[in-house]
Amino acid sequence: MAFEPKIIGFLCNWCSYTGADLAGVSRIKSAPNVRVIRTMCSGRVDPAFILKAFHLGADGVIVMGCHLGDCHYQEGNYKTIRRIPFLKRLIQGFGIDPRRLRLEWVSASEGDRFAAVVNEMTEEIRHLGPLELQVQQEEVLQPVEHR
Amino acid sequence: MRQITIDPITRLEGHGKIDIFLNEDGEVANTYFQIPELRGFEQFCVGRPVEELPRITTRICGVCPEAHHMASAKACDAVFHVDPPPTAKKLRQLLYNVFFAGDHTTHFYALGGPDFIVGPTAPASERNILGVVRKVGLEVGGKVIEMRRRTQEVLKVLGGKQTHQVTSLPGGVSKGITAEEAKKIEEHCVWFVEFGRFTVQAFHDIVLKNKEYVDLILSEAFTSKTYSMGLVDENNRVNFYDGKVRIVDPSGNEFAKYSPADYLENVSEHVENWTYLKFPFLKNVGWKGMVEGQESGVYRATPLSRLNASDGMPTPLAQAEYENMYQTLGGKPVHATLATHWARVIELLCAAEKALELSRDPEITGTHIRNIPTETPTEGVGIVEAPRGTLTHHYATDAKGIVTKVNLIVGTTNNYAAISMSINKAARGLIRRGTPVTEGALNMIEMAFRAYDPCFGCATHTIPGRMPLVVRIREANGELLEEVRR
Amino acid sequence: MAKPKLALYWAASCGGCEIAVLDIHEKILDVDRAFDIVFWPVAMDFKYDAVRAMEDRTIDLCLFNGSIRNSENAEIAHLMRAKSKTLVAFGSCALEGGIPGLANLTTRDEIWGYVYKGSPSTVTQNGGTYPQTHSAMPEGAIHIPEMWNTVKSLDQVVDVDYYIPGCPPQPDQIWSVVEYILSGKPLPPAGSILGAGDKTCCDECTRERKEKKLTKFYRPFEIETDPAVCLLDQGIVCMGPATRSGCGALCTKANVPCRGCYGPPPNVTDQGAKMLSALSSVIDAHDPAEIEAILDQIADPMGTFYRFSLAHSILRRVQKS
Numbered sequence: 014m015a016f017e018p019k020i021i022g023f024l025c026n027w028c029s030y031t032g033a034d035l036a037g038v039s040r041i042k043s044a045p046n047v048r049v050i051r052t053m054c055s056g057r058v059d060p061a062f063i064l065k066a067f068h069l070g071a072d073g074v075i076v077m078g079c080h081l082g083d084c085h086y087q088e089g090n091y092k093t094i095r096r097i098p099f100l101k102r103l104i105q106g107f108g109i110d111p112r113r114l115r116l117e118w119v120s121a122s123e124g125d126r127f128a129a130v131v132n133e134m135t136e137e138i139r140h141l142g143p144l145e146l147q148v149q150q151e152e153v154l155q156p157v158e159h160r
Numbered sequence: 161m162r163q164i165t166i167d168p169i170t171r172l173e174g175h176g177k178i179d180i181f182l183n184e185d186g187e188v189a190n191t192y193f194q195i196p197e198l199r200g201f202e203q204f205c206v207g208r209p210v211e212e213l214p215r216i217t218t219r220i221c222g223v224c225p226e227a228h229h230m231a232s233a234k235a236c237d238a239v240f241h242v243d244p245p246p247t248a249k250k251l252r253q254l255l256y257n258v259f260f261a262g263d264h265t266t267h268f269y270a271l272g273g274p275d276f277i278v279g280p281t282a283p284a285s286e287r288n289i290l291g292v293v294r295k296v297g298l299e300v301g302g303k304v305i306e307m308r309r310r311t312q313e314v315l316k317v318l319g320g321k322q323t324h325q326v327t328s329l330p331g332g333v334s335k336g337i338t339a340e341e342a343k344k345i346e347e348h349c350v351w352f353v354e355f356g357r358f359t360v361q362a363f364h365d366i367v368l369k370n371k372e373y374v375d376l377i378l379s380e381a382f383t384s385k386t387y388s389m390g391l392v393d394e395n396n397r398v399n400f401y402d403g404k405v406r407i408v409d410p411s412g413n414e415f416a417k418y419s420p421a422d423y424l425e426n427v428s429e430h431v432e433n434w435t436y437l438k439f440p441f442l443k444n445v446g447w448k449g450m451v452e453g454q455e456s457g458v459y460r461a462t463p464l465s466r467l468n469a470s471d472g473m474p475t476p477l478a479q480a481e482y483e484n485m486y487q488t489l490g491g492k493p494v495h496a497t498l499a500t501h502w503a504r505v506i507e508l509l510c511a512a513e514k515a516l517e518l519s520r521d522p523e524i525t526g527t528h529i530r531n532i533p534t535e536t537p538t539e540g541v542g543i544v545e546a547p548r549g550t551l552t553h554h555y556a557t558d559a560k561g562i563v564t565k566v567n568l569i570v571g572t573t574n575n576y577a578a579i580s581m582s583i584n585k586a587a588r589g590l591i592r593r594g595t596p597v598t599e600g601a602l603n604m605i606e607m608a609f610r611a612y613d614p615c616f617g618c619a620t621h622t623i624p625g626r627m628p629l630v631v632r633i634r635e636a637n638g639e640l641l642e643e644v645r646r
Numbered sequence: 647m648a649k650p651k652l653a654l655y656w657a658a659s660c661g662g663c664e665i666a667v668l669d670i671h672e673k674i675l676d677v678d679r680a681f682d683i684v685f686w687p688v689a690m691d692f693k694y695d696a697v698r699a700m701e702d703r704t705i706d707l708c709l710f711n712g713s714i715r716n717s718e719n720a721e722i723a724h725l726m727r728a729k730s731k732t733l734v735a736f737g738s739c740a741l742e743g744g745i746p747g748l749a750n751l752t753t754r755d756e757i758w759g760y761v762y763k764g765s766p767s768t769v770t771q772n773g774g775t776y777p778q779t780h781s782a783m784p785e786g787a788i789h790i791p792e793m794w795n796t797v798k799s800l801d802q803v804v805d806v807d808y809y810i811p812g813c814p815p816q817p818d819q820i821w822s823v824v825e826y827i828l829s830g831k832p833l834p835p836a837g838s839i840l841g842a843g844d845k846t847c848c849d850e851c852t853r854e855r856k857e858k859k860l861t862k863f864y865r866p867f868e869i870e871t872d873p874a875v876c877l878l879d880q881g882i883v884c885m886g887p888a889t890r891s892g893c894g895a896l897c898t899k900a901n902v903p904c905r906g907c908y909g910p911p912p913n914v915t916d917q918g919a920k921m922l923s924a925l926s927s928v929i930d931a932h933d934p935a936e937i938e939a940i941l942d943q944i945a946d947p948m949g950t951f952y953r954f955s956l957a958h959s960i961l962r963r964v965q966k967s
Contacts, residue, residue, distance in 0.1 A: 060919035064960040081932060095926035095937055102941060103922060106948035108965030148962045151796050163786050170691045173661045175718075181785035189785045196718055196790045198777075199658055200757035202765065204748040209945045211867045215905060216953075219745040222662020222814060240867070270689075302672075309671045320900025322669060323662045323814050324907075327900050330867045334901040429768045434781035434788055438761070438768065447769070533867060554766075561865070562945065567765050 018138035020073040021066040022047040022131075025055040027085040028120050029077035035124035043128035044135035047075065054078070055116075056089025060100045063114065067104070068146065073113045073138040075130070080118040090118070110141055161189060164597065169606065172271070172614040173223050174572075178583060178605070186593040193580040193609070195437035205566045210239055210537060210557045211330050213566075217553065218324040220570065225324045226259040226315070227546035227571065230401065231553040233328035238420070238540020239555050240330045240533035247526030248332035253401045254345070254518040255318040255325070256544070260400050260511035261352050262311030263547045264463075264504050268359060269304045272610040276501055277366050280376065280607060281600045295366060307355050310348045317341055332530030342525050349516035353477070356509035360481055363505050368488070377498045378489070381589030382608065384581055385410040385452045385495045387442060387459035389574065390466030391545045392417075397474040398466050400511065400545045406469045407442065410454055412493040416444070420541040423552050427569060428457075439577045440569055450581045458581070461549030461574035462612055463503035468493035475517070478510035497582050500611045507547075537561040546571035548613050572614045582608040650706035652681035653697070654736075655726055656688060657719035658746050658797070659712030663737040664688045666814035667709075670821045680828050681707070694722070697729055705730040707827065709810075713739040713746045713957060714798040717779075718791035727804040732833075734840075738813035740800040742909050742917075743957020745813070747797045750956050750963035751948060754795045797957045808833075810841040813907035813954060816893050839912075842892030846911045847904050851886060851895040855879065858928035863943040866902060877903045878928075883944060885951070888914070888921035905953050916960045918951035 024030040030051045036043060052058055055078025063074045076097055084090040097116040105111045117130045161184075167177040175196050183189045201220055205213060214232040218225035230252060237244060244252075267273065277295055312322045317337065319325030327334045337345070367373045376382065392406045393399040405423070407416045418426050429438040430447045441447045441457035448456045459465075473479040485502050486492050518524060539556040548571035556565040572579075586608035590601040656664065668674060684705060685692045708730035714720050727733050738744040749757065763774040779792050800806050810823060819841035826840075827833070834840070843849070855876040864881045871877060877884040877898060884903035886895070890911045897904050910917035925944070931937045944950075952959055 060923050061914075061916045061960060064916055064919055068960045091932050092927050094932055094934070095929050096923060098934070098937055099922050099926050099941055099947075100919075103918065103947055103951075106964070107961050108967075109961075146961070147965055148796055151794075161785050167694060168687050170687045170689075170693070173688065175687075179786075179788045181783075190783070192783065192788050194788060194790050197658060197716060198757070198761065198793060199715060199746045200749045200752065200754075200761070203752050203757040203760050207751065207946065208949045209865060211865060212905075212946075212949070215902075216745060216748075219660045219662070219813070222660035222665050225660075225662065236867075305672050305674075308668070312669055316896075320902065321896050322817075323665050326897050326902045329902070334866075335873075424766055427767060429765070431762050431768065431770060431775055433775040433778045434783070435790060436777050436793070440767075530870070532870070560945075561867075565766075567767055569767060 016139060016143055018046045018072045018135055018143075019070060020047045020075060020134060020138060021071045022049045022075045022077065023052055023055070023058045023062065024049055024119075025057075025078045025085075025089075026051055026053045028079035028083065028118075029055075029127065031121035032077075032119040032123045032127045035122065036127045039124050041124055041128040043131040046135045046138075047131050054084065054086050054089035055093040056084070056086065056091075058093065058096075060096060060103075063100060064104075067109065067113075067144065072141070072144045073115070073134060075115045075117065075134055077117050077119045077127075077130070080120055083120065109144065112137060112141060113144060162186075166602070166606075169609065172610065173221060174614065176614075180587050180591070180605075182591065186591070188584070188588045188591050191580070191584045191587050192434065193576075193583050194435045195576070198436040202566045202568055206563050208563050210236055210555055210561045210563050213553075213555065213563065214328045215324070215326055217568075220568075222323050224259075224263060224546050224548070224571070226256060226319065227544055227551050228553070229319070229325045229328055230256055231542045231544045231546075231551045233330075234402075234420075234542030234544065235540050235553040235555045236328075236330040236542070238542060239537045239557055239561070240540075241535040241538075242331040242531055242533040244332040245526070245528045245531055247336065247523050248529045250518055250521055250524050251318060251333050251336065251529065252328060254515055254524065255315060256401050257511040257515035257518065258311050258314045258318070258345075258349070258352070260547060261356065261508050261515065262308060262315075264508040264511070265304060265307045265311075265355070265359070267547070267613045268501065268504055268508070269300070272501060272607070272613055275603065275607045275610060276373070276498065277362075279373070280604050300362075303355065303358070307352070310351060314345050314348055317345070329530060331533050334530070336527060336529045337525060339525050342519060346516065346519040349512065349519045352512035353509070353516055356505075356512040357477065359505050360509055363502060367501075377496045379589075381586055382497045382582070383495050384460070384497060384578060384585065386456070386578055387415060387445070388465035388468035388493055389459050389461040389550055390469040391543065391550065392470050393474065396471035398470045398472070398507070398510065399474065400507075400514075402544070405543060405550060407459065408469045408493060410452070410493070410495070412468065415442075420543040420552070423541060423543065423554070423569070427552075429569070437573060437576050440574050441577065450577050450584070452581065458577045459574065460578045461571065462500050463507050463547070464494060464497075464500040465549075466545060467503045467506065473506065473510050475510050475513035477513055478506050481506045481509065497608065497611045500613075504613070548572045549574040572612065575612050579609050579612050579614070582611075649680065649682040651684045651704060652677070653683070653685040653705045653708040653726065653730065654688075655685065655708065655710050655712075655722060657710070657712030657723065657740070657800075658715035659737075659739055661688065662814040663711035663739075666737075666812075666817055666820060669817035670824075671817075673821055673824075677824060694725070697725060700729050702728050703731050707732050707734065709734050709736040710800055711737040711740050713743045714794075714800065714803050715746060715749070716791040716793045720798075720803050723800060723803045732807045733800075733804070734808045734810060735800040735806045736810050737815055738811060738907055738909060738954045741809045741811050741958070742955040743797050743799045744954050747799075747954070747957035748949065748952075749797050752964070753966050754793055756966075796963050799958045802957070807836050809837075809839045811839060811890060811907075811909040812842070812893060815841055816896075819892055839890070842890050842908055844912050845891045847886040847889040847891050847893065847895055847898075847908065849891050850893070851876075851898045851904075853877070853898060859930035860925075860928050861930050861940060863940070865945055871901060873901055883925070883950060885921060885953075887924040888917050888951070905950070907954050909955060917955040918947070918959055921951040922947065
């Protein structure tokens with residue numbers, strides 16, 4: 014069976030989730046590989062959520078928020094614009110290709126853009142292949158009992 | 161063959177096991193001393209900023225973190241080509257000498273010492289700190305606790321934390337001391353010197369006045385003629401913190417004297433696949449296996465070796481006792497492994513004297529405590545004497561000071577071959593055909609390694625009467641022949 | 647009445663936790679009076695067989711320090727779990743892998759390749775050799791444990807009842823836990839962290855803090871710092887915001903930054919992610935190029951943010967091809 018990327022998408026309520034909704038309502042075709050999780054703001058996305066997503070089997074993670082200056086909470090996406098590049102460095106430190114983590118600004122009116130981003134990322138992850146984390150594989154090899 | 165396995169060996173830092181094989185005649189065919197662990201500091205320190213290594217490498221050993229901290233700090237200075245200001249060096253040395261005195265205390269009174277102070281064939285119930293207290297007096301237990309309390313207090317002031325010091329940076333230290341703190345430290349050091357004298361006297365009263373013990377010290381079963389290594393200053397006096405590494409041959413003649421940067425020209429490490437620890441040896445003599453003598457590259461780096469490799473102690477009270485020791489034991493060098501305990505108490509006194517001297521130095525309260533590095537970092541080596549032996553930290557970095565390579569030769573590691581040989585020799589001397597393997601004999605085999613103080617001092621706990629040891633003697637096919645308990 | 651039985655064991659450990667126990671000084675006599683110490687390899691001669699011979703759950707309290715690095719560490723972890731009513735992960739290594747957990751940035755093969763072959767002082771014959779768990783010597787067979795590729799915390803191997811953080815746990819905290827246990831008062835719920843606070847290290851630090859707007863970072867050796875002002879405010883990366891309180895902020899008092907040895911604060915599973923998030927909040931830039939230039943100044947996030955907690959982080963180890 015061909016590899017189907019599992020991508021987790023954290024979408025902010027006010028802009029990008031609405032943009033995704035618009036894409037749906039407008040019947041714009043996009044790859045079904047992104048599982049959407051709605052947060053109130055992209056600034057709410059704790060880096061631990063993203064690491065957990067990878068740990069639980071995501072092949073890619075995308076965070077979408079409002080364009081700079083448009084954040085519903087004024088400053089939330091300014092934190093995001095620092096957190097995600099920083100986290101890309103960190104996951105690279107973990108040996109995970111930083112292209113598996115992406116940050117995009119998608120406004121409420123950008124249904125087309127949402128679809129384009131989703132399609133592009135799905136293809137990129139398909140090309141990178143599944144992320145098979147080594148530590149899970151090692152678990153199986155090391156059961157131990159005491160004498 | 162019959163196989164006796166002692167697992168784990170106890171009353172030391174770290175893990176280890178001893179296997180003794182007996183032939184059909186009941187005599188020792190061979191012994192193997194295996195180290196079952198490796199953590200990989202040399203590899204996982206690559207990629208770290210070099211200035212973090214004095215705080216990471218302390219976790220190699222939580223009993224002598226000060227030793228790693230200082231060797232690392234000096235290696236960092238060398239990497240950055242920066243010389244700390246005088247106050248910083250004195251603060252580091254003060255910390256170091258206080259640590260040294262405390263560490264030797266815990267080993268002498270609670271670890272290796274009880275075997276010696278109470279006696280190797282004394283009942284097991286006596287071979288612990290309680291037995292020591294009965295022998296030398298009730299106040300001793302309290303004094304040892306107080307010694308540890310005082311040294312830890314000083315180490316917290318100078319090192320930031322009692323265990324895993326943090327105050328050394330490339331080019332100096334992160335904090336100085338006030339006049340008030342210096343005065344308090346001086347008071348402690350006066351107490352340390354008194355305690356050092358007391359300990360030396362205790363050694364005389366308990367050990368040296370007992371002919372049986374002196375015979376044991378001088379016995380062949382506990383003697384190994386090897387090269388000796390230790391740091392010395394420009395007058396060839398023992399220095400725990402700085403200087404050049406001096407090596408003397410089994411006859412006491414100087415064989416080599418090198419600066420830290422040249423350690424690779426003098427020491428190499430041999431690998432055996434039945435143990436995780438490597439065997440350092442003298443490169444210019446060569447690895448000839450675990451044998452003694454001039455032609456074998458096996459060397460020792462212990463308190464006794466340091467005294468052998470030097471021309472004397474840098475402080476007066478210690479020097480007097482140094483002369484006394486060599487006179488009593490028939491001249492230099494001394495190869496009697498158990499005499500390491502004597503050398504250790506001499507060093508305890510020396511460290512106390514040195515600490516007192518430094519605490520009174522007017523520069524100790526100076527405010528210029530760090531020189532900011534200005535040169536591009538490259539590579540450097542830092543060497544100190546850990547209480548257990550010469551400790552070498554070698555780092556290389558990129559132009560930003562991120563570590564690219566680490567090589568460590570750690571105190572007790574220097575002695576791995578010698579300890580193995582001591583265990584072997586003691587086993588051969590004590591396990592004989594026809595006589596059952598006794599509990600006392602097994603303990604004396606352990607005494608052979610404890611004299612080296614393999615990296616742990618356990619201070620003031622009181623050990624209850626029984627120290628159970630279960631030894632199972634099996635045929636090579638695993639069938640149980642005999643069980644010895646104590 | 648028989649005294650409760652106490653055991654202390656060290657796995658892949660440095661011995662610092664044992665020293666910390668002894669640093670309660672004369673109170674160790676109270677411990678000795680109150681407990682029957684049945685296993686403590688660093689200090690007493692009980693061997694593994696003595697523990698194996700015990701009935702299950704006869705040890706009342708076991709303080710287990712050190713991380714799980716090889717098959718022997720794991721075997722004894724299982725042994726102590728079986729023989730103990732209450733098993734405590736004592737110190738940073740047992741709690742979260744500790745500094746030995748940094749080996750999860752590399753692999754066993756890489757470590758062996760350097761230690762046994764590549765190190766500049768190591769000499770090899772015939773291409774070199776690696777440790778074998780079983781060796782057939784002329785006289786008989788001898789064994790050493792298998793070293794694992796991934797370092798684990800204690801609770802990744804067995805169920806743990808309580809945790810005491812710190813590298814090492816500070817002696818006054820250790821005594822407060824022992825004193826509480828001896829008091830007979832009911833113990834907190836299983837899984838609790840003992841001997842530590844419930845805030846961050848910043849709460850105990852006395853330096854002056856302002857609202858942070860950071861545009862520049864320095865490494866600790868590069869500058870002189872003001873001992874009265876927050877180190878992070880001065881551009882020195884300090885793990886205080888992402889570290890549990892309890893140590894008394896000893897490191898910042900000594901003019902060096904916190905490095906996180908008391909583990910993550912309450913409700914934080916990944917100490918590195920938390921520190922990353924905290925720093926990102928206060929970096930004052932929103933131009934991508936400017937942000938990258940500032941991030942370039944933060945040296946070694948992996949080894950700094952996860953200095954003690956890598957083995958217990960969400961991803962646990964680096965992926966190596």
